[in-house]
Amino acid sequence: MKLKHFVTLATITVFGLSANTASASSQNDAYNACKSHVSELHDGQANIKLKKIRKKKGNIEVKVKVNTNGDRFTALCIVARDGTLTYSNGNEIVAKN
DSSP, X not given: OHHHHHHHHHHHHXXXXXXXXXXXXXXXXXXXXXXXXXXXXXXXXXXXXXXXXXXXXXXXXXXXEEEETTEEEEEEEEEOTTSOEEEESSSOEEEEO
């Protein structure tokens, strides 16, 4: 009886860990896409740091702090399920497929 409970608990733990890993991977991909897009817009001269990342309505929102030659601002990238990236730094909104 005890062995059966142990096997069940181990199975739940393994499946739980694999679900979290898949979720973290997609958030990591969204952050990397946002970081490369912001860097591309500022000719690679931007220092980019993650501020906040969250899933909202199926999309992943990535907030980053950007420092370009003393100019500092917070930018928001929204990565949709299909991979479309929308970037906003407060003034401009750029969509990229």
